[in-house]
Amino acid sequence: MLKSMRNNVKSLSWTLWLVILAFIGFIFVQWGSGRFESEGLDRDVAAVGRHKISGEEFQKNLGKSLEMYSKQFKNSLTRQMINQFGIAEQVLQGMVSGLIIQGEAEKLNLDISESELQDAIRAYPAFQNEGKFIGSDEYERLLAYNQMTVRDFENGLKKDLLGDKLKELVTAGRVLDLNMLKEEYRKENDKAELDFITFKSDAISEEPASTEAEQLDFYQKNKNLFQSMEKRAGDVLALKFADFKKEITLKEEEVFAYYKNNKSVFKVPGKTKISRIWIAYDAQTREQVLKQMEDTAALLTPDNFAAKAMELSGEENAKNGGDWGYWGWQNFSNQEQSMINNLKQGEISSPVDAGQGFSILFAQEKIAEQQENYEAVKTRIKSIMENDKLKKLTGERIAAIYEKINAADNLKQGAGNLAEKVTATGLLTRGQAIKGIDEMGYISQKLFTLSENELSQPLDFPEGIAVVRLTKIVRPEVEKYEIARDKVKKELQAAKKLQLQLARARSVAADLNMLADPGKLEAYLKKENLKPEAITYQRGGSLGDLPATPGLDETIFAMDENLYSAPLSVKSTAAVIVKLKSKKIVSDGDFNKERDGYYRKKLAEAKNSSFGSYLLSKKSAYDIRFNAEVFEKIKEYVISKFR
Template sequence: MLQFMRQKASSIIIKGVLSLVILAFIFLGIGNFREQQEVTAATVNEEIVTGREFQYTYQRLLDTYRQQFGGALNDDLLKMLNLKEQAMNQLISEKIILQQADKLGLNVSDSELAATISSIPAFQNNGRFDKTRYNRLLQSNRMTAAAFEQSQKQGLLVDKLRTLITDSVLVSDNEARQWFDWENARVKITAAVFAAEGRTDVDPAEAAVAAYYEEHKDQYKTPEKRKITYVRVAPARYLSEVKVTEEEIADFYQANQDFYWNEETVEARHILISLEQDADEARVEEARQKAADIYVMVTDGGKDFAETARQYSEGPSAGEGGYLGAFTREDMVAPFSEKAFSMAPGEISEPVRSQFGWHIIKVEKVNAAFTTPLDEVRADIEKQLLDQKAGEYAYEEALTLFDMALDTDSVEQAAASRNLTAVTTDAITQNDTLADVEAGRTMVRQAFDFVEKEISDVITEGNTHFLFQVTEVMPAAVPPLENVQARVIEDLREQMRKEAAQAEAESVLEKVKAGQPLEAACAGTQAEIVATGFFGRTGAVPDIGNEPALSRAAFDLTKNQPVAPNVVEGRTGYYVVVLNDQKAPEASEFEEKRDAVVKRLTAQKKNEVFMSWLKTMRQESDITIDEAFLR
C-alpha cells in the first residue's frame, strides 16, 4: 500500500533524461591517483564541469556499454562510440538544462523528493521504504543523504523542465493516420535470387592468387601484440596491518548520528474507499457516506477492523486486513500522516480525505523516535573503518610501488621488493581483455599507447590499484604468401563467386527491363525464383529471410515502376525484384490502434522538440572545453 500511495502521490518519475542523475553508488577512480584534484574539464556559462564529474560520467558510459556488448566491446567499437565526447556532451547538456530550470524558477518540493526516494527499490524492505536501510546503504557507500537527495532533485527538475517545454506538443489524427499507413503498408514481390554461395565454377589461377594477395596485403597483416607485467594492490591484503580503536569507533558514531537516527513511526491499518481526484460533488459525497457507514461498523458496531478491511477496503492492502506496517510521516501523503500521527494506539479515525479517496485509520502502535545504540552498530562501524584504513594503506603502497618502479625501471623488481606478485601476460592485441582482472580493459587500452618499457600511473578500479609496464612490443607484420595461401585462395574464390552472381543478375535485369518475363529471363542461370507473400517494412522477407536492402527496394516500387531499377545487393547474394501487389492497412485497423499510435508519435515529437530546444540553448551558451579530456 505504501508503494501504491507513493506512486500515485507524484506524476513525476525518474526517466534518466540525458542520464542526468549521477549514479550515487559508483565511486570509481580513473587514471593517476596523484591527479584527483578538481581540475576543470569544461565551463558552461561560467559554471565548471570538473575533471571528477567527467571521469564518473565516462566510467558510467563505459560500464553501460560493457553490459550491452560484453566481450564484443573492442577498441574499434570504443573508438566508433567516442565515449569521451559522449561523456562531455552529456555533462554540458546537464549543466545547460539545470541552468535553464533555475532561470525559470522551477523547484522540487520536499514531498515530491520524498515520494521519489521512497519508491526506489534499493531503499525498501518488503516493498516499503525503510529509513534505516536508506541511511545504512548511503553510509556504506560513503555518501551523505544531502548529496544523494540533491542528485535526485536534479533529475526531477529535468523532468519538470521537459514537461514544461513539450507539454503543448500534439499529434493530429491526420498525422497519426499517415504514419500508420506508411508503417503498416504491405507488399508482395517476385525475386530472382542469385546466391554467391555454392558456385563451383570458380578456380583462380596461381597468378590471380598472387595478384589478389598483393592488392589485399593489409587484410592478412597480423596485429601488433604486446606483453605487459602488472601488479595488483588490494586493500584486503593489508587488513591485518591496520587496527581500529574504541575511540575511533565512538568518534565515527558521534559524527554520523544522522545515519543512526530512526524517526517516529506509526503502525496502522486502514480501509480505503477509492475516489478520483477530479470526482464531482455527488461522487465525493457518495464515497464519504460509504466510508462513514463503515466507520460506524468498526466503532459502534464493534466489527473487527481487519476483517472489515478485507471485506470493504479498495486499496492494495485489503488482503492483509488493511495493514500498512510501520511508516514515517514522510512515507504517507499529508492528510493521512497528519491524522495517523495525532492518534493513540487503538484509536479509530473518522473518514479522512486524501487524493486517493476516503480513509478510515486504526493506529495499532506508535514507535518513538530513537537513535540506534552504538552496541548494535559497533561491528559495522569497525568493519567500515578497517576497510577504509586498509584502502588508505593500499593506496600508499601503490604510490610507493610506483616510485620504486620508476627508480628501478622495472615493475617486476619493485613488486618483488614489496613482497607483491608481478604477473606477465601472454602476447595480447588491442582487442583482447585480461579475464578476471578488474583493470584489464584499461591496462590493455593504455598499453597500446605506451612505448616499450614505459610504466603506467597507478590505475584504480573500485578499491583496488594496479601498476603495469609494457615489457615487449611485437610490431604488426604481413606474413609471406605461403603462410596464408589457403586463406587468400578462399577469399579470392568468394570474390569471384560474388562477381559471377552479380554479373548474372545484371544480365537478367536488362532482359526484364526490355520486357521479358522474369522467369524466362532467368533461363540457363543459377537463379532461384521466389514469389513471396505479403510482408512489411521490418522483419524478414517471406521464404528469403532478413534482407533489409531487399525490403527497402520492394517498398520503393510502384505500379508504374514495378521493376527495381538496379540489382539489389543482399547479405548472401543479389536480387532482381519485381512488384506483384501492394496493400494498405484498413481504416478499422487504424481505429483499433489509434490511441497507441498517437501516444507513440507524441512521445517521439516531444523528444524531437526537447532536443531541438536543447540544441538552441547550447548554441546560445558560452562553452569552453579542455580538449585534453577528449584525447
C-alpha cells in the first residue's frame, strides 16, 4: 500500500497528469521530428539542462510502474496496452517534469529544510497510529517491509515537498467565485437514477425515398447544416531530406568512430529474475526466525522454492511463489542486492538479514549484459548518422535564406535559386495532406495558426523542413444547393429515419407506462427486442455513449418518477425514452454545510491546473536532450516480459 502510494499517487500531486500529458504532446512530437539533440548523452535517456536521467534510473522507474499497472490489471497487462497507454512515455515525462520543477525551484532559491522534512514524515498518514507518529524504528521497519530505503523515500519526499512549495508560491492569491462554485457543486451532486431505451436511426436499413422538392425544402429550412469548412491557401517551400542524400557521405572510419564513442549505447542489457522467501522478525523473535530460515535454506532446491515460498513467505508475492520478476527486486535492501549480485543463475542464497526480516533469495534467471558487435549495428549507425546530417544540412539551407524570404514580397522572390521548389498549396482544410509534399498534414495545420501574409518559422515535418506563407483565407459559408445536393439528400434521409424512430419510441413509451406487471413488462420488451440501460446521471452528462444533448439536465430533473418520458431526439442519430427511477437534488443548505471543504478541494484543483500552465510556459527555457535509441532499447527490453 505505502509503496504504491509513494510511487504513484503522491508523486503525481506535483508532477501533475495535466503537465505530463501536455508535455508528452510537446516533447515526443519534437523528439520525433528530430528537434531535440542527444549530444552529451551516453547511457542517459534524457537531460534537462545539466541534470541527466540515467538509463538505469529510467529502467528502474519504468519497471516499478509496470509492476503497479500489472497489479491493477490483475496481471492482464499486455505490450499493446503498454504502448497504447504510453506508459513508458509517461514515466519518462514525469521524470523530465520533475527536473523542470527542480530547476524552477533553484531559480527562486527554494529548498526544503531538515525540519520541514521531519515534520512531513511525522505527519505522513502511513506513519500515524491513533493520531501520533509511530516512531523512528517502526518507520524504518515499515519502509523496509515495502522494499524502500530511508534515503530513497526521504529524497522522493523532499522532491514532493519542493514541488508543493513551488506550486504554492506561483499560485498564491488564487480565489474562486462562490456562485460558480455552487453551480459546480450542484453539477457534481445532483444525481438521477435512470433507465433509458435508445432507438437509433441507423437501425433502419432501408433508405426512405425523397423527392427533389422535399430535398430543396429541407435545404431551405436547414441551411446551417450545409456550411462549408474554412479553407486556407499558401505558398510553401519544402526541402525534403531525401533531396540532399547525394550530398551526404559517410566514411567507414566515421561510422566506426561513432560506434567506439557510443559503444555503451549498443549493449543488450543484462537481466536477473529473482524469487524470495521473506519472514519478518522483531527483537524477541529474531533468533528463532533465523534458525527457521537456516533450516529452510538447507532443504531448498530450484524445484521446490516456489512451493516453499507459498507456504512460508510473509509477503504479498508469496502467492506467486515469491516471484519478484526482473525489476521488483531492485527495491530490496542493500544487503539483499549485494547478495543477488554475487548469485549465479540457479543458485539459492543463505538467509540474509534485510532489516526487520530475513530473506532467502533464488536467482531464477541471470543473463549478463552483452556488447553488440560493430557489424551487427553498422547499418543502424549509418541510418542514425545519415539522418542527423540530413536534418542539419536541410536546416542550414532553410536558415540561410529565411531572412531574405521574410523581407521579400512573396516566397518565390526571396527563395533565390530554390524558387523552383516553392509550391502553391491550393485551398486546404485544417490537417489536409499536400500530395507529394506532406502526406501527414503538418503544413496545412500550420496554415491555420498564421495571419494573412504571415510567414511561419521553419517547420519540421516527417519528410523534411518547410516554411509557409499564408496567402488566402476562405471563411465558412452556406454551400449552394447544387453543390450540397448529395449531402442534403443524406441529411434528409437521416431526418426521416429519426422521425420514424421518434414515432416508434412514442408508441413504446405509451405501452410501457400502461404495464404495471413486471412479467408482462419483460415479455413486451423481449417481443419488441428492446433492452433498457441503467445509469446514474449527473448534470452535464449524457445518456450512455450518445452525444450530449442541450437542455437534458432540465428535462431529466423535471421528470415524474417511474414513467417513461416523451421521446427525446439526440441530434439526428437517435430517439430516446427515459424513465426516472429516483433523483437527489441538493439545496443551498447542503452546499453551505460542505462549502468550506468543497472550496478547499476545488481550490487545490484550480492551483494544480494553474501550476500545470506555469510549467508549460517554462519548458522553452530548458535545454532538453533525448537519447531516442537508449529510450527505445530500454522500453523494449522492459516490456519484453509482457505478452
